[in-house]
Amino acid sequence: MALGMFVFLLRPMFRTRSLVFTYNKTAYFRFPDIELNAGEDLLIVGESGVGKTTLLHLMAGLLRPESGQVELLDTSLHELSSRQRDRFRGQYIGLVFQRPHFVRALSLEENLTLIQLLAGKKQDKNRIREVLHSLGMSHKLHEKPHRLSQGEQQRAALALAVVNRPRLILADEPTASLDDRNAGRVAALLKQQALASGAQLIIITHDRRLKDPFPHLLEL
Numbered sequence: 001m002a003l004g005m006f007v008f009l010l011r012p013m014f015r016t017r018s019l020v021f022t023y024n025k026t027a028y029f030r031f032p033d034i035e036l037n038a039g040e041d042l043l044i045v046g047e048s049g050v051g052k053t054t055l056l057h058l059m060a061g062l063l064r065p066e067s068g069q070v071e072l073l074d075t076s077l078h079e080l081s082s083r084q085r086d087r088f089r090g091q092y093i094g095l096v097f098q099r100p101h102f103v104r105a106l107s108l109e110e111n112l113t114l115i116q117l118l119a120g121k122k123q124d125k126n127r128i129r130e131v132l133h134s135l136g137m138s139h140k141l142h143e144k145p146h147r148l149s150q151g152e153q154q155r156a157a158l159a160l161a162v163v164n165r166p167r168l169i170l171a172d173e174p175t176a177s178l179d180d181r182n183a184g185r186v187a188a189l190l191k192q193q194a195l196a197s198g199a200q201l202i203i204i205t206h207d208r209r210l211k212d213p214f215p216h217l218l219e220l
């Protein structure tokens with residue numbers, strides 16, 4: 001094998017380097033470097049206010065660092081134009097927020113179609129059905145998201161995150177408001193969906209219950 005190819009294969013799929021961020025130019029966040037290879041997941045824990053959501057938004061390219069790099073699939077997120085970055089995020093990064101972001105007037109199927117179109121893809125009804133089926137939500141295809149139960153909304157949020165087969169799933173406190181049983185279910189579904197999409201999973205949380213299913217831990 002050519003040396004260049006060998007080096008390429010050794011490169012991590014996702015990494016951050018020397019990330020520094022500030023909201024106000026007085027307080028600075030300096031984040032430890034992260035490297036994930038194919039098949040690895042990471043749980044990022046830390047006390048309230050330490051900067052977990054800030055780091056997640058930097059990793060998603062939603063915030064711009066003062067300095068440092070975020071690289072996914074050999075693309076440096078912050079070297080892209082904002083339009084290219086939005087497109088890249090739509091194609092390769094799935095975001096799971098604490099409170100799901102749906103378009104209220106649209107059905108679940110239409111919300112998922114919108115996510116496909118915004119990423120520059122064609123509508124793929126089979127993929128939408130496949131994802132909803134894997135989450136036990138086939139029967140809610142035409143339902144408006146606000147008419148779903150809390151637990152169903154949580155699962156629908158996972159559907160939005162994985163429908164485009166992302167390579168990286170970033171989840172912000174996905175289990176914070178859930179009881180033990182549902183927190184365990186969401187953790188298992190996240191793992192299963194990441195595996196099925198061939199995606200890396202990074203979860204930020206202060207929920208210590210997630211330490212068992214996700215032993216690879218970074219403490220901020």
Ligand SMILES: Nc1ncnc2c1ncn2[C@@H]1O[C@H](COP(=O)(O)OP(=O)(O)OP(=O)(O)O)[C@@H](O)[C@H]1O
Nearest residue numbers: 023024046047048049050051052053054055205206
């Ligand atoms: N838009 C903003 N402008 C100014 N300061 C902000 C902004 N967003 C967050 N901060 C501050 O940055 C710090 C880190 O916030 P962040 O939301 O990243 O913490 P966190 O670790 O996710 O906290 P929590 O676990 O409570 O959600 C906090 O002190 C917060 O007040």
